Amino acid sequence: MIKEHPFPTRRRNGNAVFSCSVNVLGFITMVGGFVSPYWLQSYSRIHMPFSRLGLWEFCLNGFVPKNDISMQSYYGCWWIYSPYLDAIRDILTPWWFIIIQVFMSVSLFLYFLSVILFFVYLFGEFSNSKVPAVLSLSIALIDFTAACLITTSIIIFGINQLNPDWMPYPFQNWPSSGFGLAALSGCLAFITTGYSAVQYRIDKELHEEDAFNFPLVTRPQMEPEIRPTGETQHMRTQMGPEEPTPQPMLSHVGCPLVD
Numbered sequence: 001m002i003k004e005h006p007f008p009t010r011r012r013n014g015n016a017v018f019s020c021s022v023n024v025l026g027f028i029t030m031v032g033g034f035v036s037p038y039w040l041q042s043y044s045r046i047h048m049p050f051s052r053l054g055l056w057e058f059c060l061n062g063f064v065p066k067n068d069i070s071m072q073s074y075y076g077c078w079w080i081y082s083p084y085l086d087a088i089r090d091i092l093t094p095w096w097f098i099i100i101q102v103f104m105s106v107s108l109f110l111y112f113l114s115v116i117l118f119f120v121y122l123f124g125e126f127s128n129s130k131v132p133a134v135l136s137l138s139i140a141l142i143d144f145t146a147a148c149l150i151t152t153s154i155i156i157f158g159i160n161q162l163n164p165d166w167m168p169y170p171f172q173n174w175p176s177s178g179f180g181l182a183a184l185s186g187c188l189a190f191i192t193t194g195y196s197a198v199q200y201r202i203d204k205e206l207h208e209e210d211a212f213n214f215p216l217v218t219r220p221q222m223e224p225e226i227r228p229t230g231e232t233q234h235m236r237t238q239m240g241p242e243e244p245t246p247q248p249m250l251s252h253v254g255c256p257l258v259d
Helices: 014-035 083-092 095-123 130-160 177-211 230-239
Strands: 040-042 050-053 057-063 074-079 173-175
Touching: 014 095, 014 130, 014 177, 057 083, 074 083, 095 130, 095 177, 130 177
Parallel strands: none
Antiparallel strands: 040 050, 040 173, 050 057, 057 074
8 A cells, every 4th residue: 555645746935926927017018018119219399200110110200211312201100011111121120120129029929938837837736846846947047038138139229229320310319118118028037037046946945855755655454363262262172182284295296216
């Protein structure tokens, strides 16, 4: 008979709940910054060649590309891959801007993946205590990667938005709410990474404790020996001694005879 040894598979402590809450908040701010058309905005009191821009949308107000012989002006808010912007797309989205788009897209996917893993960690049922440790470590690594990508994107954009070869009159423009939401999501990703690393240490210690708690095997209980009572002993005395049990005879068939 094997005695089962129950053990907790995870710890829904305050650290894990707080880390999950911060991660969800970071994902929401990440989505807001990703879709926001307000990464860079011009002052409304001054007539500027563009009004605002985001990762995927540009709002122009008489933008004229440099070295354009035709001096064509562009107006209105357009998706960056709209055919209307084919002639000036390389000007609006230089190589560093494309890198930011890629980094932010990967970060959004990593954020979403970490949220899914967090819900699996908190509400899943596991028979092996190693699974929560693997999940918490995976969440920490994913959030750390997302935080590094977001931080890199913020730094690249913050430096190049002052480049006069990109947008005219850069000192009349200022980073707006979309840029702030993206920066906030990066900070929250770093916070989630720290708390997830602490949670991984807790889960690892719990798994190491469970590794020494082997299932206990109990010996089967022997039936108690029944001692003869006084009446049974008296009957055995009258019946006499028990006859010995005859032993089986060994067969000598096939054995050679020895003189």
